[in-house]
Amino acid sequence: MAKRKRKPIVAVVGRPNVGKSTLFNALAGQRISIVQDTPGITRDRIYADVTWLDKVFTLIDTGGIEPDSRDVILAQMRAQAEIAIETADVILFLVDVKQGLVDSDAKVADMLRRSRKPVVLVVNKVDSFEKYMTDVYEFYNLGIGDPHPISAVNRLGLGDMLEDVVSHFQESGEEEEEDERPRVAIVGKPNVGKSSLINKLLGEERLIVSDIAGTTRDAVDTEIAYKGKEYVFIDTAGLRRKNKIKEELEKYMIVRAVGAVERADIVVLVIDAVEGVSEQDAKIAGIAHERGKAVIIAVNKWDAVEKDDRTIYQVTEKVRNVLSYMPYAEIIFISALTGQRLNKLFDLIDMVSENHAMRVATGVLNEIMTEAVALQQPPADKGKRLRLYYITQVAVKPPTFVIFVNDKELMHFSYTRYIENQIRETFGFRGTPLRFIIRERNEKE
Structure with a gap:
């Protein structure tokens, strides 16, 4: 059986205006990850697949929120760093040669150093190596290794930087042992009931739970057995503990979804029956679609909806309209609170898992x-x-x-x-x- 290849994830962290987006665009080039003919997905690019020589990785831009005041900037950067530490295999820490070494850079560098994740320090806006080299050396003081001088705008120095990035990909880490068990990611925006769904699945007596240490990240996947069959739920640890980062920050949530979707075969998108499909839901669904994953849409909180004999059809139609590019997705109406139809969820996972791996003569x-x-x-x-x-x-x-x-x-x-x-x-x-x-x-x- 072939081994499962997982694309390494590289996250970019840095203060506002150091050129994160410019670097992102320079690396992503025209290979924009969001497929143009997928309606309903805004072109809000926070991730892209980057190919360099024979390596492919997913690049994530954790920025996108540009605060004003100093202390807010530090808080934002810490949040970005947390996300990067949590989801990335390698962290690109971007600083700006013209602004020099700033206090918040040093504080974030401490965080990154403690994480023991590989960090590549990149000094941007070096449009002349002769002129700025002494300023570049100043960044050795951050204590996270050699600074790489680049100019994202002029595309200078990117090759050396990428060489350093890919040198950190662990050959073993990229190939996870082939595992016949269905790998399921439960995704959705905050407060739709992901955690209660997982806790309900874990809490039933019939479920044997053991946390297995995650792969190259610190994520913990959860094994769940149901009717004698084992399932691996991806990165549910992150979902169970209330994240310190304000979950409203939509970008962050989507960054986490990319990581989970990337490692799963089946994506269960949990949406709120009362609210219906939001734009955020559509974005996450789009990522799963693009990545070729099997999809189940779980309409949660079904117990809280006033129903007549038409309700299911009306809700189904609304979901189908918004997610018109994935007519194949299965829809199931559940309640994590009462446990309604959760046994059906496992049957659906089995079915879509078989279809996802089906071969036709x-x-x-x-x-x-x-x-x-x-x-x-x-x-x-x-x-x-x-x-x-x-x-x-x-x-x-x-x-x-x-x-x-x-x-x-x-x-x-x-x-x-x-x-x-x-x-x-x-x-x-x-x-x-x-x-x-x-x-x-x-x-x-």
């Missing part, structure tokens, strides 16, 4: 495709008609298919969606996204 896929093409003729443009030659499944988690065609340009999004629907009609694939890769080959091949 090539012969069957090609029969479905041939039939689909016969039923609805492929589009044509300027007299040239799209031809579909062959389809095969190349991966699972999520199920990924390659379709060979005569001309990629002719394979419109809508026709791919049509083929997807035909496959879903036969196999269901409930709860999991499907990925399609379109490849060109000429008639002779």
